Amino acid sequence: NDELKQELFLAWKTDVCSACVEFPGSEESSEEVTEVVCLESDLQDGQMMEVxxxxxxVLLARTEGKYSAIGNQCTHYGAPLSQGVLSGHRLYCPWHGSCFNVLTGDVEEFPGMDCLPCHKVQSLVFRLFSIVSIKYQMKITGAASLSCAEILRQEHFGGRIIIVTxxxxxxxxxxRLSKVHDSIVLRKSEFFHQYDIEVWLRKEALSVDTDRKSVTFNDGSVHSYDQLLISTGSKGLDVPGRKLKNVMMLETPEDARRIHxxxxxxxxVVVGTSFVGMEVASYLIDKAIGITVIGSSELPYQNTLGREIGKMLSEKEVLACIVLKSGKVIPTDxxxxGIGSYPNSQFLQGSKVKMDSKNFVLVDKFMRTNVPDVFCGGDLAIFPLVMAKNHLVNIGHWQMAQAHGRIAALNMMNNATELASVPFYWTVLLGKTIRYAGHGEGYTEIAIKGTFEEQKFLVLYIKEDVVIAAASLNYDPAVSAVAERLVTGRVITKKEAQSDDLSWLQLS
Incomplete structure (x- = not known):
């Protein structure tokens, strides 16, 4: 009972807790707080609980007989990790797919930016749990160029690191561009100073000479490199009329401010019915007089999330999604x-870096190009996706770009590590968040849990009798559970997807 817990705790504290416990690598003074939090019998193997x-x-977890305690908030957007998916030592965020090691707090899958704080767990004589909570500076981890730079420092690279943009x-x-947030900087200038990472702004690469290992920039300067990560991303399609007044594309924070x-x-009028177009339209819904969304597909998100979800969105939202026919004129101010982009790789023309027919840069599982010491990541790269039987893909999403940067950094340090991440992304429309994991290209059928009418559903995309992707609304942490299965290579069969037994989804 509570009185017994308190009595035992006070007796134990007198004998044991006289010394301060330091977390390895801490640069700040530690603050120790010790409390009895639960009975050992309250936590079974594979379970976790908030205390x-x-x-x-603090999140207390038991995995394979070991107990650990970590911070309960995801370091991406602060999601409660207690509502996530625990599999072995890996804990998946319920919102955006970040994954952490519950024993060390380390980031294992992005978009989480920092590792979780760790706390010491002790078991008392009468099977009571105590936690020694320690405040310390988080270890760093972090799209592709920033992630690469941070991982290099975490891996104790002592040389010069330069990010050029x-x-x-x-x-x-x-x-966050489509939501026009005021503060979208990932790291403040103090961070770059602290970890000796140089950032050169307003400087554009014009060419790369891989023989001389140098890059020429638009200010006329030429700089040498030992190892190079190319992550220049993509840019909007260069279509006729793009430079006309009040014709806009969303590529930079300044674009976001101009659009607003x-x-x-x-x-x-918004042209484009996928993520950027629909998110911008959603943001403007209470600001513009009228919004018309035009797309080449019959329904929004049809080419990415499928007709079923597209139909639900077009019925529930107040946006008008239409197909523009020849001769149709829509008045607009x-x-x-937002109809797509193309790789920002023109500066690589004439170099030895191999590109495909669409000018995406080809890389292997280690994010290496065909040229030694030259790596590539982010929207610019076309790479083998493990969960798609190593089919070459280009996936222009934030989480995957971060993963590319991490893999590039590890291999720059001769720590041979293959890319094994599963794509995970999300979109927000009028406060509703649709989550997606996997690679659904070529799916032939779907299994639906929940209902579109109640706007609470999970869609499982099936190809060749196995699940290859999932999308959900108000069905957390189902998509994270699917991502966990895909990343660990455990097949989700068509039979399992169609079953009424949903225990494997770890729904809260």
Whole structure:
């Protein structure tokens, strides 16, 4: 009972807790808070629970007979990890697919930016749990170029690291552009100073000489490299009329501000019915007078999430999604174009770096190009996807770009590591978040859990009798559970997907 717990705790604390426990690598003074939190019998193997220690919430977990305690908030957007998916030592965030090692707190899958704080767990004589909570500086991890730089420092690389960008802003979270957030910088300038990472702004690469191992920039300067990561991303299609007044594309924070300013109180036409177009339209819904969304497909997201989800969105949202026929004229004050992009690789023309017919850079599982010491990642890369039987793919999403950077860094350090991540991304429309994991290209049928009418569902995409992708709305942490199965190579069969037994999804 509570009195017994308190009595035992006080007796134990007198004997044991006289010394401060330090976390390896801590650069700040430690603060020790010790509390009895539960009975050992309260936590079975493979289970986790939230406990209060001092004034903070800690996640207590038991995996393969070992007990651990870590921070309960994902370091990406602060999701409660207690509602996630625990598989062995790997804990998946319920919102965006970040994965952490529960024993060490280390990031194992992005988009989590930092490792989780770890705490010491002790078991008392009468099978009571105590946690020694320690405050310390988090280890760093972190899209592709920033992630690569941070992993290099984490792996104790002591040489010079330079990030070069044509932007006038430090590396920022591009997933927030369509929401026009004020603060989207991933790391403040102090961070780069602390870890001795140089960032050169407003500087664009014009050519790469792989024989001389040098890069020429638009200011006329030429800089040598020992190892090079190319992650220049993609840019909007260069279509006729792009430079006309009030024709806009969303590529930079400045674009986001211009779109916001131009669209308030205006009639807006958005061309594009996938992620960027639909998110911009959703953001403008209470700002513009009218919004028309035009797409080449019959329904929004049809080419990515399928007709079923596209139909649900077109029925529930107030956006008008239409197919423009020849001769149809729609009055508009502002035209926003979100119909795709092409690789920003023109500066590689004439180099020895191998590209495909669409000018994406070809890399292997180690993110290596055909040229020694030259790596590539992010939207620019076409790479073998393990879960798709090593089929070459190009996936322009944030989490995958971060994974590319990590793999490139490890291999730069001669730590041979293959890319094994499963794509995970999400989209937000009028406060509703659809989550997606896997690679659904070529799916032939689906299995649906829940209902579209209640806007609570899980869609499992099936190809050759196995699940290759999943999408959900208000069905957490189902997509994270699917991602966990895919990344560990455990097949989800068609029979399992169609079954009414959902225990494997670890639904809260």
């Amino acid at each position: 209060e220690v001092g004034r903070q919430t 044509k932007d006038d802003l430090l590396p920022y979270d591009k997933t 300013s131009a669209c308030v109180g205006a009639n807006v 502002v035209l926003i174009v």
